Amino acid sequence: MFDKFKEECGLMALWNVPEAANLAYLGLYAQQHRGQEGAGVVSLDRESGKFCVHRGLGLVNEVFANYDFSQLVGRAAIGHVRYTTAGGNQLTNVQPFFSEVSTGNVAIAHNGNLVNAEALKKNLIAEGSIFHTTSDTEVILHLIAQGKNKTARRELIFNAIKEIKGAYSLVILFDDSLFLIRDPNGFRPLSIAKLGEGYVAASETCAFDLIGADFLRDVEVGEVVEIDRDGKMTSHFPFGKTKQSPCIFEYVYFARPDSQVYGKNVYGRRKAMGRKLAQEHPVEADVVIAVPDSGVPAAMGYAEESKIPFELGLIRNHYIGRTFIEPQQAIRDFGVKIKLNSNRDCLEGKKVIVVDDSIVRGTTSRKLVKMLRDAGAKEVHLRISAPPTTDPCYYGIDTPEKSQLIASHNDIEQIRQYLDVDSLGYLSQAGLYESVEAEEGTFCDACFSGNYPIKPA
Amino acid sequence: MFDKFKEECGLMALWNVPEAANLAYLGLYAQQHRGQEGAGVVSLDRESGKFCVHRGLGLVNEVFANYDFSQLVGRAAIGHVRYTTAGGNQLTNVQPFFSEVSTGNVAIAHNGNLVNAEALKKNLIAEGSIFHTTSDTEVILHLIAQGKNKTARRELIFNAIKEIKGAYSLVILFDDSLFLIRDPNGFRPLSIAKLGEGYVAASETCAFDLIGADFLRDVEVGEVVEIDRDGKMTSHFPFGKTKQSPCIFEYVYFARPDSQVYGKNVYGRRKAMGRKLAQEHPVEADVVIAVPDSGVPAAMGYAEESKIPFELGLIRNHYIGRTFIEPQQAIRDFGVKIKLNSNRDCLEGKKVIVVDDSIVRGTTSRKLVKMLRDAGAKEVHLRISAPPTTDPCYYGIDTPEKSQLIASHNDIEQIRQYLDVDSLGYLSQAGLYESVEAEEGTFCDACFSGNYPIKPA
Amino acid sequence: MFDKFKEECGLMALWNVPEAANLAYLGLYAQQHRGQEGAGVVSLDRESGKFCVHRGLGLVNEVFANYDFSQLVGRAAIGHVRYTTAGGNQLTNVQPFFSEVSTGNVAIAHNGNLVNAEALKKNLIAEGSIFHTTSDTEVILHLIAQGKNKTARRELIFNAIKEIKGAYSLVILFDDSLFLIRDPNGFRPLSIAKLGEGYVAASETCAFDLIGADFLRDVEVGEVVEIDRDGKMTSHFPFGKTKQSPCIFEYVYFARPDSQVYGKNVYGRRKAMGRKLAQEHPVEADVVIAVPDSGVPAAMGYAEESKIPFELGLIRNHYIGRTFIEPQQAIRDFGVKIKLNSNRDCLEGKKVIVVDDSIVRGTTSRKLVKMLRDAGAKEVHLRISAPPTTDPCYYGIDTPEKSQLIASHNDIEQIRQYLDVDSLGYLSQAGLYESVEAEEGTFCDACFSGNYPIKPA
């Protein structure tokens, strides 16, 4: 509904933890913002070697409504939430995938996107493989399945990931071990925690908080973490030392503010972006407001730095359903109003600074500006806590085509005119890196810069 | 899920407006926070005299999912959202009620609670009436039905409301007129707006914003507003001048912050409560946080007044479903964690002031405090932006019995100990009245004072 | 789907029987053919005086799917299955109705149709009554409710049924007694059985067989049977001696063949109709077939009498759903084929006698004849085991308007031509009475004769 980039997936994995499947479900729930169209859990009962699967379309809560977790036996599990992109929203595409392969049973869940999946798939089909999903993740499963009987699991995985190119954080469950993997660029996050005698992994640390696990460390860029039958954790770097480029947009928008991503608190980084934005684009005004909820921390940072009071100028409706029946005589700005209402008393006759984290197509922003003016705002100054998003992502984020990104073919002044704001300021690339306390070029910033660490297909 | 008082109903009414039913549905959606367990719309096609009804259990969006509004014909409609209390959550109790009576067809929707419903019902049954619901609202319908054929609708209504006692904001739709009513105490709100050539009424003005109607005025305390077939609005005061006592808790918690209630912006009043609270109960601290979302405006007011920075110390999960499957080895403070997570970076090693609007049983607050301490808060100072809630409500709010209200049988120090906070401060009664810019005693404050404007049954 | 008259309701009642509600449900299931669009059970726990209700739209099995019968407490219950006619298929119209009236709680279920319901309803509304359903049965409830507090239940009922005119078999449950009633004409059946120490009543005796109750006797025409708190059964005849006219069509089509109706086995009567039909309308042929399933007993009787072999020339599909998606290039006789297929080997090159129980509009019969000819039948002779249906029913059977009844405006030869059969023979009125072993005029045969025992409204 909002005009935003969309994270495509969230992962969970547990090893040697009681009620693993139930905790996987809760960990997925905490990461629901990373994918709302499908969810699943595969558990492993190590004594019997039995894997159990439950997957479905919809929110975690819908998929597991009234579910009896005693059906997902075992002290090991992996889980996945999914936002559908290519391939349509079909049940067969919901992860984790599970299959019997030459070397035993295996379950896999994937956050990211492979850039060479189509080519690999074509080869595999030519050699007699049958694909049952339209997901690039199934390619990885087939690559693992090509291995021979006696090969160590670790080797199967090394061989498979040497074939694939692109973004992948993976959790892979065998009947005697669990693997946690980040690709050599480390595009997507993956963190490890301790829970009792066992281990937990998740895309975001907010999952650990809910289930009471203690954060240990991130899976490192290019690392393959193996947890074996005895619970011993070993670390492998099959690609050796690589040039990392984790996604900077996790800080800007995707991650929950209470998560620690790449070792740092997201909320803190967003406030810093807001403060920096106030330094780069100051303006005289009466009030700072946010586009809730993602714009709130940056707006608070802007207000703090600028000494202009922060107010709740836009109120979010908490009962948003999936579809609304609009009257034929359309209500002005209906799509925005159904989610947000202006709080007239904070706006009427005021010079308003409104802070948001990004502008994708610009359509929603334009309606919001109109709504603020209708509520009596005398001036509207839009501030964006990131650089202009000029290029699409090929590493696991759902973005429109380049031509639809307003900043891909308009300069700031043109965007300002289109949005009908009195002024418009984006945080600079340098400002963004400063806000996340990193040197320029140490993240993937392709959506702002067009510099793609791996060439898309 | 939260330990709060609950508003029981929200109303909508439209007269001489195209697509009235569709707008009623949207107005109910905007007021969803006033009742989440049932919703309905009755429309009137004045040309044919036909009334159409659609009602169901669940959220507005669920009740009207894929609904074809062309089935709800006409330029007049009333609607209702409901939170179930007595009588169980049955479809038959979902309003608006519609019936054929001696003087024509009539539909009715009610926000409030009658204190003499049982006695009236007993009499009506003794005289041969049959009740089909367990709702007190049906009594009003029967009282109207007792009237004779030739009686003017206005008289039917005057006669009916002179029998009933308690809290009632009513919208009543006849085939030739619409009535908007507030009881002589004016317990519950009801406002009027203009839309094109017609009129709209709603419990809260946020409904007007969504459908683009222009706020006109409140229905006055004890007023019967009649809108006749020609769209002419006339005003009646069948009880003459009365001593008003509208519900002050609408300002504290029930209403949406972007609504104007009793003529004033709710958000502004809540910030004022926070500022006053800071004056009455100052404490040295590093950070002010809110219990989201209802505590946010007061927390911002407290921060503003105290000059202590406001931070997002508790993060709300936006995907809360209705039930969760908890593991058997229960997670500590599960019920709170599923909705809120502590944001450790804002809390660790800090003296924290946490602002909430009310404490009912105290159970949730206690868990929240524990969660803050677990996140490393050095001190926790709880501030409540209203006086202690010591007494139940009998005027349309769902409250626990007196014995379950923690403040009914514990003094402040006892509550402080139970909640395990370093200090606890409630806004005073005087402070609350000052915050809403009114003289003491001009509102119903029975839940704080035990002073009931009308004796409960 | 079939072109038939439709029975509108089936009743169950139990008094002083363990698990009464569960048995009521099974008794309704056995009588499912009497109404497929709604079902309900009201139970009474006599110790607490509590009535419990469960009703829903659909088949008995759907309404009670996964239902927990421990919610329907008590050793007394009444139940109802319903075929919707007037008033639309709404949940509020599903019986039994239950209400609190001046003299206590009462539940009622009704098989039949009142001819003066509209007039009575108008009066009741003028006096202040509120109707919640569009069912004529609610009128009876209101008439009972008019009675005063001290009146004996028996008097309440006598007073009510003296006001109503038309067809009514009723089961009425008070907190201390159960009433079983047939109107003074006895239009619709109602039978009594013994089960353990208690009593059971049902529209058809097949319900007794399923639950293991022993048939005792029919409720007599014009009888009010009262079973009091001590389980004592008394009999009342408030109308004195009346001229009876039970529905003869129960024998022809409505009742299950294994039921005893008005004291006689339905299957036996239907075979007798077939034998008589063979005497009245003999024809040289190779084979006798039936339109399954209702035509089977008469076809067997015809075959027996005529010595022509009976074969399964039409095979019924047992998995008929409610709707079918027909291709755009319509299949010939689709509507019939979906239910019945011709069995070519019994038909090809044969002279075929096909026996059915009735022709209503004639549309289905015509398609069936075509199907038989397509399967190679050399001659098709249609025999109907009842007289031509010329007039609609006003006593609880769903029939089309007179103008739509093919026999209302066509003579036999015209019908024969329309149906394209080689010969057509209907059982005579005298033959029908002989088959049911009764004197002419002792049943209601209005649908064949137009002689209405009570003038319709």
Place this chain on the structure above:
Amino acid sequence: MFDKFKEECGLMALWNVPEAANLAYLGLYAQQHRGQEGAGVVSLDRESGKFCVHRGLGLVNEVFANYDFSQLVGRAAIGHVRYTTAGGNQLTNVQPFFSEVSTGNVAIAHNGNLVNAEALKKNLIAEGSIFHTTSDTEVILHLIAQGKNKTARRELIFNAIKEIKGAYSLVILFDDSLFLIRDPNGFRPLSIAKLGEGYVAASETCAFDLIGADFLRDVEVGEVVEIDRDGKMTSHFPFGKTKQSPCIFEYVYFARPDSQVYGKNVYGRRKAMGRKLAQEHPVEADVVIAVPDSGVPAAMGYAEESKIPFELGLIRNHYIGRTFIEPQQAIRDFGVKIKLNSNRDCLEGKKVIVVDDSIVRGTTSRKLVKMLRDAGAKEVHLRISAPPTTDPCYYGIDTPEKSQLIASHNDIEQIRQYLDVDSLGYLSQAGLYESVEAEEGTFCDACFSGNYPIKPA
């Protein structure tokens, strides 16, 4: 619910027929008795080369309720109904299966059971294949997928079916051709019809009747029928001449009486079995009745031969749902009574011959006998229109284990005593072959004889 063997599948295929998918659905509906737990249709739009799939759990009617057939584009389609046996009732096992393989897209549906599926599957997995279902049919798909790019489709199929052993009637849809296959034993039926310019195939000819297709011939035993892009039909016999053994039980129970199976009318064969049974096991009696519906034709044959009248002594309830809530004080013979009721008037004081087609475990038969005795039958003589079922089937029929078949470890007298009948007679093996007009040994009769044409795994 009944104690019967169960057919596992039904097939449909259409080539060059308008609205192919809609007709496939209707053809499956006509064959619903061959599988009630899942259904699916895959269509092919030859112009675009696009395959479309719709599958689901439940009856055909449920799976396609409100389905929009315009989504299943094209003039070619295959369909499948399924009765679940091994592997559980999961959506992924519902056929037709569809996949992209090295040589293009392919869809497949299978009636039968492979005896070497597990061994083949193991090899395929060892070579890197991934299985997504627990169905033996997926093995065939993988064998086809092993073929190389340039191989003709016909060769792919020959290579695949030379690997598999067991029972298989197959319909296989490529983007340019349709294949219809029966295994070298011809265990399961498959017939071809003409519809307009195109072809239709179905497991049973009753499917042709519904959609108006004209029966052409059976697919012969061991034949591979290929219909190419130009609609030309060619015939191949990759196994040369083989010893056929089609399933004789299709005549006894599985097929619909109105179908032509292996060139003969099923109803006629069943009547012949009844006549032969009367010759082999005559007994003096008053009445012949059937266990409906499958026992009816044989009972009619028995009556015809014995000159004892055939009556409807057991009446079937037509509204059987899937589950029933039984009272705790169980009703005697509940499980039988819910489906069948005795018709006392035909039974009381009579010597009764009851005809059924088979006895599997004997539990239901025993209850039926008791029900007949309770209804007053003086003597009960049970006649079975087939030999004793002593051995399980491994060729696509769901049968209990050998130990559960009552005739596997009891002689006739022991069974007679267990069932408590006055006499018991089974049709002899010779009598059965005579009834189907075939020489002994020309069918698979393993369930009667233990002579398995192919050794089970």
